[in-house]
Amino acid sequence: MATELKEAIVMAKQERHKNLFLNYRNLYNFPVELLKDEGLQFLERLYMKRNSLTTLPDNLAQKLPNLIELYLHSNNIVIIPEAIGNLARLQSLDLSNNALQFLCPEVGRLRSLRHLRLSNNQLKSLPPEIGDLHELETLDVSMNQLMSLPERLHRCVSLQNLTADHNPLSHVPRQLCWLHRLNQLSMAANRLTFLPLDLGRSRELQFVFVDNNADLKGLPSYLYNKVIGCSGCGVSTQALEGELGEPLGEVLVGLPAEVKVVGTQTDSVVPLEELALRTLHRIYQHGPTDLSLLPPITLPKSLLDLLQFPMGHCHRCSQAMFTIIYPKLFPLRDTALAGVHRRTTVSFVAYCCSSHCLQTFDLQG
Template identity: 60%
Template sequence: MTSDICKVISVARIKKHKNLFLNYKNLNQFPLELLKDEGLQYLERLFMKRNSLTTLPENLAQKLPNLIELYLHSNNIVMVPGTIGALIKLQYLDLSDNALTIVCPEIGRLRSLRHLRLASNQLQFLPPELGNLKELQILDISANHLTSLPETLHLCLSLQILTADQNRLWCLPRQICQLPNLNELSVAGNCLLFLPLDLGRSRELQYIYVDNNIHLSGLPSYLYNKVVGCNGCGSLLQNSEAKLLSFTSGQLSISLPVEVNTAGVAADSVLPLQELTMRVLHELYSKKDLNFLSPVSLPRSLFELLKYPLGHCHRCSQPMFTIVYPKLFPMRETPMAGLHHGRMAIGYVAYCCSAQCLKSFQLL
């Protein structure tokens, strides 16, 4: 550590500075001067971007107890000690562009944390203790190796923006739909096969980006009238031609005979027999006339759909169960379109229950 850095830290200690900038200092270890004696008790914001740090000291919270913001972007940090959980006042933590392979569960003790940035690391999973972060508003976990997200994320009741682009996610936990304040969800560049059927049901969720998920061939009907980025996804959303979308739940896939699958396409007004049956059963169920039917009589996934359909037709409000007809409307010229210009294709996706509704539905 150079004498210049020691001098900067010494002045900060004497003058009780609240902000300390140590960016671009070629540091390969945490400055011992920061941890000397009682540390910097008045320091609230520490900037240490673009250095070569590999770890953090165990006594960080003891020496810098009043930290509110800690910026460690672009270092070589491999692990963060569990003692970081003692930074009870910390509101902003940036560990982006490091070499993290795990996140310690003690991070869930940062109850004041509002912004957590873990982008561009080597994370393969996240600890369920993230759900303890009740004040968390922004979570950026993009550009990692994540294959799933913790189901406990729905406990982050203040979460407004969740960015998980460029990972290996093949699905999203259904519990994520329960986030009451989530306004923006970005999961572009993953391996998503489907989205939770309830995604978009919350009025707060307005922006959903699923670009470049090549296996994603449909969107939940609740995303209608949302700002949706779907450029580079499955062929189903590349044009307005209606195609069959079979229902899949987890490892259970409902397969239909070939002759039934061909019914209900745009050139034919006949719906698949399974869809017609489900609609009749749903009508009986809603009238409480389905006492004779038990979960054993139908696959569990279909029985649950009797209570909660896949969606409702935007043209006639008919419930839909095993087949939907998506129709893509390019986004009109609005200030919101200009805001996202150049990032992705944005549009409205309408879902209809039949070829007739698909043809007659138009945005007002």
């Protein structure tokens, strides 16, 4: 096997191969033949799945500088060296089914990366630098131990497919609603209690799969005309409660922490804090793009973040909302691929900015 491997690599060097297949070779170490002399300067695609590799060499980018695709599916890789960030042309990186516990921040230097697959590892967090991957189209982090997703993920402006199934995620960052190219979001088998109010507001988002999130009782009505998978949602018998520990009446849905007040049809005036934030938001939207150029005021960081990324927008008039919502429930309807079964008790929820919008909103209007 060693002789056959060496011959394959020598031939690849001599004939300037662009593709090299080293799958199922029972490799425990990265082949030194790949790194001798000048390396394989012409190699673009390296396939090394189903081996027993535990790490990668630090000089990988130096010896294989033109790699576009690197497939390391099903190895025993525990750590990726920081030098991985030097693979300037890399577009596809598959590290699925390994033993990764940590992903180095230098991954964020792979500015050409379009597909990153990290499923079935032991990752407990993702580096914020992932947000620097502006060309990233596919991200698969399913079957890990992630407690949260980086808020900076919204900077991956090209992201189209995000899969985070089978993690202990409790929420979806509302910043992800700003991913205007996102077409498919899959977060099945997590611990979600609510979804961002604006989720589905983008026309590009067409597929949302949140099956088997037992405490998820409400879907934003922006998802009404999307393809939704929500089997096994809303099956928990424990009613969710509001911020102050008081039941939300018939609205048994989880709400973001920023929600301070749940309005009713009889409210006629929203709180002063909400009015102030709406006013500042309008100044920010139509004024300077830099928050530091706004009028000199002092606000907690949480409120400054809200100014840039509102909690949601009214489903009736698109007014930005920050601290108060007026929810309205509608029965869930079957969608093309939803496969909703009888254990699912989740509903659509419209979130409005005022009692007037609440009263006049019709899901099918």
